[in-house]
Amino acid sequence: MIVVLTGGTGGAKFVEGLRQAVAPEDLTLIVNTGDDLRWWGLHVSPDLDSITYALAGLLSKERGWGVKGDTFYCLQAMGELGEPIWFHVGDRDLALHLSRSKLLAQGKTLSQVTAAIAARLGVQASILPMSDSRVETRVDTPIGELSFQEYFVQRWYQDPVKSVRFPGADRAQPAPGVLEAILSANAVLIAPSNPITSIGPILAVPGIREALANTQAPVVAVSPIIGAAAISGPAGILMKAQGFPVSIAGVAQCYQEFLDILIADNRDAAAAAELKSSGLRVHSTSIMMRTADEKVKLARAVVSLLAENSAVAGAQP
Amino acid sequence: MIVVLTGGTGGAKFVEGLRQAVAPEDLTLIVNTGDDLRWWGLHVSPDLDSITYALAGLLSKERGWGVKGDTFYCLQAMGELGEPIWFHVGDRDLALHLSRSKLLAQGKTLSQVTAAIAARLGVQASILPMSDSRVETRVDTPIGELSFQEYFVQRWYQDPVKSVRFPGADRAQPAPGVLEAILSANAVLIAPSNPITSIGPILAVPGIREALANTQAPVVAVSPIIGAAAISGPAGILMKAQGFPVSIAGVAQCYQEFLDILIADNRDAAAAAELKSSGLRVHSTSIMMRTADEKVKLARAVVSLLAENSAVAGAQP
Numbered sequence: 001m002i003v004v005l006t007g008g009t010g011g012a013k014f015v016e017g018l019r020q021a022v023a024p025e026d027l028t029l030i031v032n033t034g035d036d037l038r039w040w041g042l043h044v045s046p047d048l049d050s051i052t053y054a055l056a057g058l059l060s061k062e063r064g065w066g067v068k069g070d071t072f073y074c075l076q077a078m079g080e081l082g083e084p085i086w087f088h089v090g091d092r093d094l095a096l097h098l099s100r101s102k103l104l105a106q107g108k109t110l111s112q113v114t115a116a117i118a119a120r121l122g123v124q125a126s127i128l129p130m131s132d133s134r135v136e137t138r139v140d141t142p143i144g145e146l147s148f149q150e151y152f153v154q155r156w157y158q159d160p161v162k163s164v165r166f167p168g169a170d171r172a173q174p175a176p177g178v179l180e181a182i183l184s185a186n187a188v189l190i191a192p193s194n195p196i197t198s199i200g201p202i203l204a205v206p207g208i209r210e211a212l213a214n215t216q217a218p219v220v221a222v223s224p225i226i227g228a229a230a231i232s233g234p235a236g237i238l239m240k241a242q243g244f245p246v247s248i249a250g251v252a253q254c255y256q257e258f259l260d261i262l263i264a265d266n267r268d269a270a271a272a273a274e275l276k277s278s279g280l281r282v283h284s285t286s287i288m289m290r291t292a293d294e295k296v297k298l299a300r301a302v303v304s305l306l307a308e309n310s311a312v313a314g315a316q317p
Numbered sequence: 318m319i320v321v322l323t324g325g326t327g328g329a330k331f332v333e334g335l336r337q338a339v340a341p342e343d344l345t346l347i348v349n350t351g352d353d354l355r356w357w358g359l360h361v362s363p364d365l366d367s368i369t370y371a372l373a374g375l376l377s378k379e380r381g382w383g384v385k386g387d388t389f390y391c392l393q394a395m396g397e398l399g400e401p402i403w404f405h406v407g408d409r410d411l412a413l414h415l416s417r418s419k420l421l422a423q424g425k426t427l428s429q430v431t432a433a434i435a436a437r438l439g440v441q442a443s444i445l446p447m448s449d450s451r452v453e454t455r456v457d458t459p460i461g462e463l464s465f466q467e468y469f470v471q472r473w474y475q476d477p478v479k480s481v482r483f484p485g486a487d488r489a490q491p492a493p494g495v496l497e498a499i500l501s502a503n504a505v506l507i508a509p510s511n512p513i514t515s516i517g518p519i520l521a522v523p524g525i526r527e528a529l530a531n532t533q534a535p536v537v538a539v540s541p542i543i544g545a546a547a548i549s550g551p552a553g554i555l556m557k558a559q560g561f562p563v564s565i566a567g568v569a570q571c572y573q574e575f576l577d578i579l580i581a582d583n584r585d586a587a588a589a590a591e592l593k594s595s596g597l598r599v600h601s602t603s604i605m606m607r608t609a610d611e612k613v614k615l616a617r618a619v620v621s622l623l624a625e626n627s628a629v630a631g632a633q634p
Contacts, residue, residue: 040415040416040419041415041418041419041422042415067394070390071388071390071408073387073388073390073407073408073409074391074408074409074411074412074415076409077384077408077409077410077411077412077413078412078415078416080412080437080438081412081413081416081434081437081438082437083412083415083416083419090390091388091390091391091394091408091411092390092391092393092394093394094391094394094408094411095391095394095395095397095398095400096394096398098357098358098359098391098395098400099357099395099398099400101358102357102358102400105358117398120397120398120399121397121398
């Protein structure tokens, strides 16, 4: 069983490749829900949605979120009704939010709803929200504290970031199966997601860091950083705001308590050598995922690295 | 001020004509909400929607409900998610239900929400739900009691009807402005709607029958029946189930406590003569509304009848 911690568009791309390199029933995804929002009165879980769509083969490759070929007629009509439309929801995508919101209103937990929706879309991998309780990613900026979607989507991450916090995390519990999956995994992967706002909320849920440190499985992270910049999005800005260097060394630092192997880009050879000399195992490959081919290639490289290392770090006795 | 009691597709067609014969600010619509349903977790008010769309010039003329030119991509995706799809909601139409549900969840009343949505769509007429509380039309059939939409849309009104009841009506109050509008109107029109399940729920709200009987305005009903059959839909079946003859005499009987003038089709000359001999004023014209032209023609005929009668029955002193 391969367990993947994931969130954001980088995470969804990585899972798109992975689903073509690993049997789906061997995959468990632990997904960030810090980005969740109430939108048009509905419960929207952007990262759960992207991972669900990626595994169902429905993810829009052009946009990196939402359903491929989707239309936006409801969005347009919402605009005409004077409702906010800065967060884009397609007509087909809306069905998932309606269905989730309805099931949640009936008293089901987010994990139960996530599993039900995945099953209805024919997804065989296990998709677990990091927690069934509300943990919210809040970004403090000079104009005030913003939700992640306000910061990222509404304001195009142009505000300087003072800090990031995760209210609700201290009272949260991992969703059922999360700790068990990490502790019994053959390998744990950390997707090339933003370490602060995609993986950070998962790590903020009490018990998850400890499980990652205690699991016998190798914990392998794919860097979302090449050189001194994020491959996409605000990962660099947010790492800097939280006091981490924007580099593969900074990524290693984010995960230092439990990281066994860091997968970095070939172009980071010098930084990789330096990290290696400090004792971390670093594997270099091409980590860009611009095309379907590159996604599968990266996934295959990760899987063969895991095969080589299953005997080394953390194989089950 | 012209007050119109309305519901159903016949009512929406009538209002489509009326808005071209009367200044919108002179129109107050009192609308059936007995058909309202919870659908995909949202509050859908089919009759309020149709009247709002009709007055905004958005009503689909092909279907007689929903938004013209609407698409059904969300509906299709809901079906793929295993959600029920027998009640059709278009992508643009969905925006109205989302917006209404959101405002209701914020604690606004149905009247407030209806007014807000109408204003956003540029509607200048006043649209009032019959009540802000839940009054539900329930149809008793051999397979059990059905909601109106289950009876009408899901099962194509093919079940024999034993009776119709309106639970919630005894505790309901007319929405703010309803009684005042009836009592201060220059004329009250009853649209050619189903007397039992479109106008019946309105009349079941305590105080509305009394206001209709007490208003000084003439109360004028347009018949939904020609000969021994409804122009469309289950009006005939339901009138029969409730013990009324399926004829213009039956329509007159439904409204007997307050009806001043019945507008019937030219083809009902004999029945009209008989009704007249019993003391009711009956005006004959063509009441078919197959085309935009016929809708406006009927509306103009009604308006000129009102002009002739404003001095006779119920003009304000």
